[in-house]
Amino acid sequence: MTAPTATKQRKPVVLLRPVPGDSVIHRLWAGTKLIVVAGIGVMLTFYPGWVPIALVAALIMTTAWLAHIPRSALPSIPRWLWIVLFIGGATATFAGGGPVIDLGSVEVGLGGLVTFLRITAVSIVLLGLGALVSWTTNVAEIAPAVATLGRPLRPLRIPVDDWAVTLALALRAFPMLIDEFRVLYAARRLRPKQVPTTRRARRRRWAIEIVDIISAGITVALRRADEMGDAITARGGAGQISAAPSRPRRADWVALSISILLCAVAVTLELTVLGTL
């Protein structure tokens, strides 16, 4: 589905839809991708140093290349984000601190800027990982993978199967709800704007507006849920959610080993020779 765009001709963010085509990465089990993303996410929150960032960035580039993801898949970066980044970078540069470089007569301390760049890099790398999963995974494979991944939790009486079914149904309902929100938003745009005169009236108007919007959204959702409830009842309750088996294959073990190796190397380097303090 496509997020609404403010201006025309800008490349939109396309979500939960794989890039058309088939590749090694497309064929990987969805569970593998979820494990790798979660694992690397955890590593980066513990060790957000330059070495782990660089290694993960390299992994992302390689995967994107293997998956034949064209550069055009990237959404356009809105101008406000550039401005925010520029202001952030500028103020951080003014803070100075080592290392220092000489630019003719001016000495510039890059310490602040480097810190700022590092945190920006961490965010970009994390976003890139998530994007890769969404660009190479069919939505239908996610819930069965979660069910398989959660199997070890079953003996602890954690209702993993309920969660997987709920997730599958939520993913099914999600695009329908998004479409309904689009209509809701369009219907609002079509209405005449009423300009309240006093500030109090404006505040009241605002509150009424919010309650109206939520009520409309919830009413629609409730109706959808009622119908879905009937449909589930007609199928005799929950059971199978996928026609194809969902389990790792050989390629998945390879991918997992590579990721574990990468994390181990990153952490080792970070803790020994190439650490970022």
Add this chain to the structure above:
Amino acid sequence: MTVTEASAPRRVGSLQPVELAQASVMAALCAATAIIAVVVPFAAGVSLLGTVPMGLLAYRYRLRVLIAATVAGAVIAFLIAGMGGFMTVVNCAYIGGLTGIVKRRGRGLPTVFGAALVAGALFGGATVAALAILTRLRHLLFESVTANINGLAAVIARIPDMEPFAERLKHDFATMLDYWPYLFFCSSVLSIVMVTFIGWWALSRVMRRLLGVPDVHKLQSSTDTGQIAPVPARLHDVRFRYPKADHDALGPVSLNVELGEHLAVTGANGSGKTTLMLMLAGREPTSGTIDRPGAVGLGELGGTAVIMQHPESQVLGTRVADDVVWGLPPGKTTDVHQLLTEVGLDGLAERDTGGLSGGELQRLAVAAALAREPSLLIADEVTSMVDQDGRDSLMSVLSGLTQHHRMSLVHITHYNDEADAADRAIKLTGNGGAADNTEMVATAAAPAATVPMGHHSDEPVLELKGVGHEYASGTPWATTALRDINFAVHEGDGVLIHGLNGSGKSTLAWIMAGLTVPTAGSCLLDGAPVSDQVGGVAISFQAARLQLMRSRVDLEVASAAGFSVRDHGRVVEALATVGLDHGLANRRIDQLSGGQMRRVVLAGLLARSPRVLILDEPLAGLDAASQRGLLRLLVDLRRRADLTVVVISHDFSGLEELCPRILHLHDGALTAPTVAGGMS
């Protein structure tokens, strides 16, 4: 059970069908708000709204439902918006769950405040503990913010007389960070308490509004145990009355469903056809008896299967093959391809269900029903929301079923020709019909003409020049929805834009209303781009409920038309234009029938004298009587008020008089236009 009653019996064990459906839809809703909050700039406040669905869930169902919804919503938000989305959903569930549970227990503000303090303290404690463990991340975060603050201070210090202030800023910030555990703890408590109060307020207001929302959930899981054998079924003097209703919805009815027969049930709206389906599917009648050799076994292997009216909402899988097996007991193997071939969907197993047409979805529902090898299959008005092609192919699938399978087929329909295919037909007579539709038989008073009659200028009102539209332009997902569309709509025209699912007709409607800017060409209203004059072209969407935002009819009409709420006279006048009685002005929106909703939308739109009125599938989902009434009204409006009408539809039936001019849209392009009759 209505929306605002907490369901009384607390169940244990796995989630029930209703709980699953509610959890997943609310999870999707919460995930959607969380994603908007994270992805759209300056929309973080939207995340507060995500507490309402979760609150409602916690109020109506047990904790297990809330947790399942949290997991599902958090995974979706994580997949789309990363960690930020994940945390937003978890927070919404945390706070929404809190308010919902307090509300269920019937407690008030003091309890909410206390609970929020405790919850805030727990959350703050967890945050501090996490940051204490993640030393490197903490240092990075703190250093980065410190660098920004110090840089800012350095800039400020350059301004004359501001140096002390800059020093102060630097110093105070450093001190604050020294005490970071207190800082994070206190701000957690404060923000959780604040958000809880906002969530509580919103939940209370919304719940008051939802009081009148009718519960359309009707099927019940079968409770009878033992050998499954739903046929032959013998109904004797069966009557049914819905709880709190004042008349019987069905009966008395006596009929038999024999082994292996194809039985058609016909009858007018309100004769109780759907209620009969519920009886056959296992719901207990109010009086009378139903004899069966064994249990009903709704949805179970060898039991009863039901196919319902709405194509979209009974599909549960995101992939065609997954939907066929959805809900089958674990371990049961199914020949998906053979089933899909039988219903004519061979080769589509890997397709997304989202891209199927109405007819294809209904045939998929037949395949899913057949996967259960049912002894009794009930098809309840399955063709009523499908176009003619879809109807024909669906009927050919249905009529062959009893020959190829050992089962009985009960086909409920309001089309007589469909009943002819059956071995035997039964006509339900009902008892007076639904009062809802009789009160809105066309009594439309002619509205005052908004444009002088007979003045047909040559200048078109709406003109499309080389319009093309591509979604997701420039990305690998780019899809062309429309190409090179040229036509003009003149004053007083009635145009039908006909096309099947996926032909791009909805996109065209949005472009004509100015809601979408086409990627190529231009759409002009009175010579200027229509996208600069949103509101000049009125559009009535297929889902009328989405267009009704206020709680009551008079508030809604006033808001949509731009009247003052107190201007009762104009509201009544607007309602009269669409043939609605003034007594309806105080009715709550959720108590209106489908046809009435559509008319209320029209009342609001017409009161602004739009240049053009676009109707997207105006007849979909309405029963035959409402369809006739609405058509009569629209024809009248076009004739007498010289209204310019554009109808977007997949069906022709009955639209000839309203739309003498027909444009065919096929795969995003217009094919040869036809004129069905002379211009009025």
